[in-house]
Amino acid sequence: MICSVFVVTNSTAQQITDYPIIPYPSYLKPGKGSFIINEHTQINADNIFEREVSFLKELLRNASGYSIKETKLQAKGTINLQQDNNLSNEEGYYLSIKPETILITAKTNTGIYRALQTIRQLLPYNVETNNTTKKAISLPTLEIQDEPVYHWRGMHLDVSRHFFSIDYLKKFMDVMALYKMNKLHLHLTDDQGWRIEIKKYPKLTEEGAWRTFNNQDSACMKLAKENPDMAIDTMHIIHKNGKTLYGGFYKQEQIKELVAYATSRHIDIIPEIDMPGHMMAAIYAYPNLSCEGGSQWGALFSTPICPCKESTFAFAEDVFNEIFELFPSEYVHLGADEVDRKTWMNAQACKELMEKEGLKSPEDLQSYFVKRMEKFFHSKGKKLIGWDEILEGGVSKTAYVMYWQSWVPEAPVKAAKSGNYVIMTPGNPLYFDYPPDIHSLKNIYSFNVVPAALNANEAKFIMGAQANIWTEYIPSEKRADFMYMPRMTALAERLWSKQLDYTSYRGRLIKHYPRLDALKINYRQPDLTGFTQQNVFTDKAILQVQKELPTLNVRYTLDGSIPAATSPVLPGRYTITKPLTIKMAAFNEQGVRGEIYTIQYRKETFAKPVVVQTNKEGLKTSYYKKYFKSATLLDGQDPDSIFVSKDFIVPSSITAPSFGLQYEGYIQIPETGIYSFYLTCDDGGILYIGDKEVVNNDGLHSAIQKTGQVALQKGQYPLRLAFIEGGGGFKLELKYGKGNTEAQDIPGRWLRN
Template structure:
């Protein structure tokens, strides 16, 4: 009886917590929220009382009134004195901890927002925005006679000062209207930094009046190899089509590109500032400068542009004309952007041209520089000194550590394979912004693991004391756009991943299931805002499926309002395609393409399901005696598992699908083969899910079971195999291209939740 009572209590508690999250579907979740009884109802009779010195907060008041006007169709009347009931009160509270801190006390009579300053009032307005009905969003909006806000006592402030997003507008260009939409989403989820990557080899995107060729020539290009990849993928995914708004025809050539005038950028900066988002410009030097060098060839050491061993030819740090150019450019950038930060980039520099330059040899000798890495540091430090003269602080990618770093530079850490970089910088006293490629490079194609990986990211590197950890300012996610050619594709790549990062950086909360429940309430809001977000994953199948007897496909939908549409003729599902039956019977080999559609017409991932008939694989007829697997380690770079060399450099035994540290240099490319036998405890069809960065193949029972080959960002692929009870041959081939890897194998039987393959299932002879 006690057991039954306990189960009932847990079920009731779970139901109550779920109901509470639906009542307060706020992302990021507040630091403290105590639910109250009842609701505050906003109507045409509600009055607004402004804080002392109300003129200082006119922007935030206007944002609040705009929010209410979207919901109710009118603004609230302002009262000089608070009535006893039906009133919203904005109140100053200097005792709060920080500029973004705020409190919100809601009961049936009053809604009181207290803040230390303008930023706190604005963050409170965005919380209130999320508590209002989703249909009030967007240009169309929707008016009701009343809006109910649940009673609560809320206290909130951010865990980290730097909560950022990065957008590369050089590889592919984005309109000012899209940047405003992007900024509004940042504000909605309490992100406060937008790092704009304005220049690179593929395009110069900001007007510099002293050097007009930077945009007249450098902002335009003929289609490159990245565009070709996008065009090819657009055949199966319309989101990958090149945006025709950024294509022109000039002098008989088709050109892609665009740039922002300084007037356009001032307007964008003002738009962001009104939403308490700071725009940080990046002009990437001394590498990634091909667009500039082609316009002004004297900037390189040889007067030529092109590609070296790894990267493009950089500008020359040994020519005073280079510094004149750089200082002129950054003078205009410093005057244009009010941010205290300017990002210099300083990553991925091809230094071979410096090593060959007689001029650089002289400069290095005169300045006692022993390597080209120190020469890069010389350039960075000179630019930082110039930034200081303009009242700005320098940010650089973590390569600025090489050759020495000043104590005042900010380090942006991205190279996951150099884990000690942020630790060294923090111990040196430098401020650090965490942007590791895994999981914060949002240009990596998302899969079912992506949200979880972001949500469980810890911004504090291992090995730091509490005092050293104080140098970690926060984090940001980066969107590099080589293969993101459209605004819809950009939306898909960063939403909803950004919502997970926002909770990490604002609340530092670790309740993933709770977060997912709240996220489900946000999709309708994103639909209203015209966001082409990635729909949550469908379940109940793998990509490569087998059957022994006829089977039934039952797709599990994460949201009830999704419709699942399918085709069997190889075409892509569209909104007019037939709806997949709840029980779809499969009795012969076939290929099914299916996709989910939201009520707003947003299409989710296209799943291609292959079904083939297979007999149960016979076991090997042996019982292997040794626990674990044999791991063969191959030094070198292999783009696919098919070309791993024959003889391993090292062979060791491992307990599971793991690659121990120390087999090769950190961050190096390698190949690996893990082999032995896997136990099938019962006869059945086993589903396997292989996550790789870079690529891998799984073979079970003599069958190719999962193909996740080739270099790519972390990505999960799945497949099935029919096995008789017993021990079966087992092999995982894996290749890593360098820079940090992911390798994970999970399984499912009869639709069970994914779980790691147990150690006891793996043995060798």
């Protein structure tokens, strides 16, 4: 973590309106008046900032239509870029906008570039397009001192499961640069495809870059019937030898071009060649890479390469030698996650190596592979990063650990206490392939980058964080946009800013959507609220959809079809008097459709309470140490233990990797009315009240919220909540609201047994 000397000030409503900057600066002092950019504006810059001057000229030309000239005079109407070696942070900058001049100082080109991104956000959003109309524009006066809190502010993109073009990667980095993100982690190889040309092993891309459609492609195609963004990009489909193949790869010349593009935007590309596991695409091309020849799927993962053959290390070193030549980054990612080690234990070569090296377990064998590769990396001036599985079997103190297994919270603590630098990427909330919902932005914004168990000295080993985008079910560029934006903006502010204010951030974010439209980003639009997915009424219901972005048009259908830009606009107050299903979606001013909402209404009479004596607070909770695919499967099972819960928080004593919980008892309803329940689960859960299923959030999935309503008279009702966790980290939260009011915690006194 980078320490700061800057002062923190509280944001105000005026600053949100006039200075909608994301991430918010360390210190911002508003001024009076504005600086006018017109035909007389000039740039005066130190010679080392030639590239940044070119970028600034392009920004101002797009914004004003004027071609800005350079000068060596600090005259009125001049934008001055100066080096200041007294600044300690490599990315820090000072920005002063006065009516007469603009001054930007920084220690490095990177600092100047970060300052220009702040100016970019202060300019009208048409700066993102090629504007030729000459028109004077203004910048608000202010003073900013700024620097990031964390050094590592990253985004990860998996181009193996589904492939993305060089043009898309450039667009992706343009958005990263806008929000001051500085690391792009490219996951270039996996079981489903090898995506980078290796000249010494041409079959890696000749064969390993292409596949027939797999089960993930089929799932995407099925979903595309209702969501066109889930369609497979046709640009990556070819027909060869009578087969339809999906794939693609980057030629080395393309990678050089991409790296140069990243460098100009002060982004470091971190390449990942994942081994020893996730190597099926490579083993198909070169079968002798595995211990037994070839590769196949095991219970969970594919056959890995063999760490007991010298030929394996020769292959790995040859591959990484070419990677090192292409990527100047000091960091290179080895992967080393999710390895099925069973085949190693049956190989004679591994038995001999383990005896020779004194290795006792398959974890030790993987550690041997990682440590040997790290020595090779160091000999080439590179630093090795691995997923947190590299801690298993022991790891050197010079390896960098990327923490992702959120169900192993001790992993980053152990690594940092041992002196290993750690990059935080836990699945919850930083896996951006998990579907976003109404809570996503807040969960990211409030994410604790530094684990609470670390002291101040140990916290220095937390370099920062990144979001990961795994693309098994992200088959198109539009879908990728939807999954990472605007979530990336929340992470950008969390990692850069000292001054964190979620309300302020949401106010500023609203002003960024027109800019994202200009950049042609297919972002996830702000949530529509004021309803639940399953609704009930006793006489009639009034649907009043609330929009955070006023310019959105909400359109709807009643026949089950997907709303289109020609569908009718939903009235401000829509009265429902009979059971029906409404599909609705918001459309922005460009006609781009957002999330599709399916809302069901059913007519009910008020349920009648039961008469039962309940004297104890809390719910009887049954704990099952088993793996379940559905919460419905808990019925009829014998629990491993039974205890009483005062709330719906999973107790810390639950340690099984997969389990089920069943909460049973009664809920005391204080007054007659329509009640909404909000159930968030990772993985699945079903809520029953009385004899009704109120919310069904079943299945194996990431943390998502589903909602439902029930009409209840005042009194007590049987309550049952069945919850399952399939492995990989859990979340359970149940809240309520009266009608469509804001969700709130269920009071403990309502729960009885």
